[in-house]
Amino acid sequence: MTTAPHLVTRPHRLDPAELAQWRPMLQFGRVGAIAVACLIPLQAAVFLISPPPASVQDYFTLFQHNPLLGLLDLDLLLTLDYLALIPLYLSLYLIVRRRAATSALLALVLGLFSIGLFLVSREATFSMWQLASQYAATSDPAQQAALLAAGQSLLTLYNGGTFGLSYLLGAASTLLFSWPMWRGRILGRATGLVGLITGLAMLVPANAGTIGLVLAMLSLIPTAIWLILLARGLNRTARATRPPRQSCA
Numbered sequence: 432m433t434t435a436p437h438l439v440t441r442p443h444r445l446d447p448a449e450l451a452q453w454r455p456m457l458q459f460g461r462v463g464a465i466a467v468a469c470l471i472p473l474q475a476a477v478f479l480i481s482p483p484p485a486s487v488q489d490y491f492t493l494f495q496h497n498p499l500l501g502l503l504d505l506d507l508l509l510t511l512d513y514l515a516l517i518p519l520y521l522s523l524y525l526i527v528r529r530r531a532a533t534s535a536l537l538a539l540v541l542g543l544f545s546i547g548l549f550l551v552s553r554e555a556t557f558s559m560w561q562l563a564s565q566y567a568a569t570s571d572p573a574q575q576a577a578l579l580a581a582g583q584s585l586l587t588l589y590n591g592g593t594f595g596l597s598y599l600l601g602a603a604s605t606l607l608f609s610w611p612m613w614r615g616r617i618l619g620r621a622t623g624l625v626g627l628i629t630g631l632a633m634l635v636p637a638n639a640g641t642i643g644l645v646l647a648m649l650s651l652i653p654t655a656i657w658l659i660l661l662a663r664g665l666n667r668t669a670r671a672t673r674p675p676r677q678s679c680a
Contacts, residue, residue: 453525454669460522461665463515468658470515471651474508478648487559487582494563501563505556505589513546520546522665523608526618531611538607541600548597555585595636602633605657618664625660629653 483504484490494501520542527535559582566578605626613623629650637647 453522456518456525457522457665457669459518460520461662461669463517463519463522464658464662464665466515467512467519468655468662470508470512471655471658474512475648475651477503477508487579487586490559490582490586491563491566491579494560495567498560501560502556505559506553507556510550510553510556513549516542516546519661520604523661526665526668527608527611530615530617534607534611538604541607542604545597545600545604548593548600552588552591552594552597555582555589558585590638595638598633598636598638602630605633606630609657618668619660622657622660622664625653625657629657 481500481504484493490501490505493504520539524535524539527538562578562582562585566575569575569578609623609626609630611623612618613620613627615623617623632646632650632653635643635646637643
């Protein structure tokens with residue numbers, strides 16, 4: 432029994448000549464993937480060693496004693512992660528668009544929107560430090576109450592729907608990139624498969640109670656593996672776009 436030719440899934444071959452002009456972007460994407468993969472264990476360690484404070488007053492106290500730890504507890508490293516994802520998303524778009532243009536474009540747009548919403552939701556990262564300094568500098572009860580209220584507003588935004596939507600859009604972007612990568616064996620079929628697992632694990636936002644928090648921690652494992660596979664694939668693709676060396680006569 433033979434398989435119909437149109438049912439055979441063949442690896443999608445990237446055109447080195449077309450990607451040559453985008454070689455610097457592919458390298459930036461590789462660096463971004465490596466950076467995020469390296470930051471993941473640091474973020475997990477910070478969360479386990481120093482869990483985030485439970486109240487605005489506790490955050491103010493933390494910032495007064497250890498501003499760096501306060502920034503880390505308010506996702507400073509995760510903010511750097513999201514910024515590093517920008518060149519990675521652009522690189523994946525350049526690679527996936529030849530196989531699935533619509534999926535690649537949707538994945539890029541959703542990914543960039545996810546980053547934008549996340550940055551908006553992390554207004555507290557630096558603003559809380561400023562409020563803590565003002566709180567420590569005043570002894571007026573009314574002023575302190577106003578600063579506590581402002582801090583609570585920041586925490587509401589930090590843990591609210593904007594972050595949840597950002598998380599879901601990131602999951603959708605990962606799935607839309609990974610599906611054609613798996614089907615077309617772009618950067619290796621394992622890369623697409625691990626990406627699909629990562630995207631599915633992200634469908635429950637990290638701020639959705641205990642379940643969301645547990646799934647978010649567990650999703651770090653496939654995420655790190657996916658990023659390493661992407662970095663390796665992008666490096667291999669970028670190297671393939673190098674112009675051949677001309678030998679001296």
